[in-house]
Amino acid sequence: MVSIKGKVALITGASRGIGKAISKALAQEGVNLAINSRAEEGLLILKNELKDLGIDILICPFDLRDSKAPKLIIDKVIEHFGRLDILINNAGIALSKSIMETTEEEWDEIMTVNAKAPFFLCKYAIPYLKKSDMPTIINISSVVGTKGYVNQGAYTASKHALTGFTKVLAQEIHEDGIRVHIIAPGGVATDLVTIMRPDIDPATLIKPEEIANIVIFLLKFRGNAVIDEINVRREKNTPWR
């Protein structure tokens, strides 16, 4: 287990849910943060919550639906910190609709936020990650990165796309020493799950802090063994299903 104190991490979707929990866990480890989401307010609240930890926090309020956002975010991070060690593509949106009900606009929006933006954030981050001594990308996919659930057609397609390009990315930048991981959770207790799975008993949902702990483990576990993907299910769910 290595120390990650003093590293610089960019986390998208940091204002709420899983991204906020990851940001807090990284801050506790002494990692300097660039935090992104659309709304500035949630980022300022998080920055204030972490103000006593002695880390540098840059807020990056950009809308990932804007195709210019990935480059603008990386440019801002490099302008401020001069480096980047960890990229966590966490921001995501959900849609609970049958394929027959899904509009072209909804398809485009979900594919842009969940797949296209992470793709280009990786692309623009890689030249800087190559200069880091522990370069790491963690993409937050989902159980539907490999499975398919009814009424989640567009969301499932977006997470399959994220999972698919992540597999290729990991191979293309392996020689540069950049580690690439996927975390694929089932239901986590956030705003998003209330849209997708209102049927699940909230008491049985995975806690965002549990996903954050997995992120910290992946970052600090730097032996010869590398974990490509971690699938995380709710304890109540049947194993291997």
Ligand SMILES: NC(=O)c1ccc[n+]([C@@H]2O[C@H](COP(=O)([O-])OP(=O)(O)OC[C@H]3O[C@@H](n4cnc5c(N)ncnc54)[C@H](OP(=O)(O)O)[C@@H]3O)[C@@H](O)[C@H]2O)c1
């Ligand atoms: N919750 C689950 O059950 C679950 C399960 C598997 C995978 N996941 C994945 O985990 C990730 C985080 O989800 P969550 O459950 O934490 O969701 P959440 O609570 O709804 O939070 C989503 C985050 O993404 C940001 N975001 C949304 N649209 C954005 C945009 N266009 N540009 C920039 N930021 C944007 C939101 O902030 P703003 O609204 O301010 O922009 C927020 O910070 C997602 O990729 C999701 O697919 C979640």
